[in-house]
Amino acid sequence: MELAYHFRDASLAALALTHRSAGKPNNERMEFLGDALLGAIVAEMLYETHPKATEGEMSRLRSQLVNGQALAGLARELELGDRLKLGSGELKSGGFRRDSILADAFEALVAAVYLDGGFDACRDTVRTLFADRVAALPRSSKDAKTRLQEWLQAHGWPLPQYELVGTEGEDHARIFDVNCVVNEPMVITAAGRGSSRRLAEQDAAELVLNRLLEPLDG
């Protein structure tokens, strides 16, 4: 696979492929910018392809696509390893094969395209590289209640309870408030709402699921 972009300034591409072991300047600063651009461009792809996914689902899908191992895979497809500039220590120890070094170079290369050709060029390049991977994602995921139930069963936890807490508004525009409660092994409660009881339950289940799945720094 080749990068569908031709650099006007080849020195930007070269810098993107220069690992810190080769001294300064190197690709570390570009990697910071590329990581952020990649996050935004893939976020937009998921926003378009998964119109019903919640924020939490899109976030999880993105971390399936954008993580060290996945980016290293893309770097290998682009054969970046052969073009990396490494210090002699990393060369000897085979640094050109290491996931973290490859993933960083890939991110830096995304920034290099942005700096060389602007956002549209960068976006086109990233979208081309990720098109197949995004297309391979489950299109419409199981609903939140089902996913929560499966998670709880897989972990040997009892099933949640859904409690209708109240309703709001006139008959034709009623809003339902539902709590989803997991009691054991720890108490987790979330308040959902929606235009039907079912939608409110899905909403509450999604929130509980997010708490169970998301890293603590969330």
Next chain:
Amino acid sequence: MELAYHFRDASLAALALTHRSAGKPNNERMEFLGDALLGAIVAEMLYETHPKATEGEMSRLRSQLVNGQALAGLARELELGDRLKLGSGELKSGGFRRDSILADAFEALVAAVYLDGGFDACRDTVRTLFADRVAALPRSSKDAKTRLQEWLQAHGWPLPQYELVGTEGEDHARIFDVNCVVNEPMVITAAGRGSSRRLAEQDAAELVLNRLLEPLDG
């Protein structure tokens, strides 16, 4: 302060200001996209304004600019609170004043500008909003050895040792390898390199500092 952007499609701005307590559709999905765009645009600003900052420094500067409290502050300057659409429960409990709700609306609004006017419009808008804040950041931070020393002293840890491990290359292009070692209360070692012993020490100090400061999920 006003948003320096005029929406073609006012419904996008309205959706960005619709909190989940008002039912669906709401601004949660847009918030995901806006958060990512904001991260990329502010990353680029720092990449430009802080040409000597390392990846770790830029990352810390960005989190000073882009966090719940800071974004809520921007939302207040834009008087978003008055325009939020909230469910009656949140209305009663003063949700329009809450940092998290305001910050989320701000992020969603960034996405709305992107969806309505494209990347350049979104970038211009964000850069205008953040210009003063970015200008107020320390332009050249203290060097890494000084910052590491200050951190260690503030935490009552002993000072680090710098050990020249070796050199590489010819006299005119020599590269120095230096380890920075913290022994107590836990052992942290990092290998730095640079075209002088001093630069290699700074490099190693920066890496130790990153390990001390960065969240464990890094």
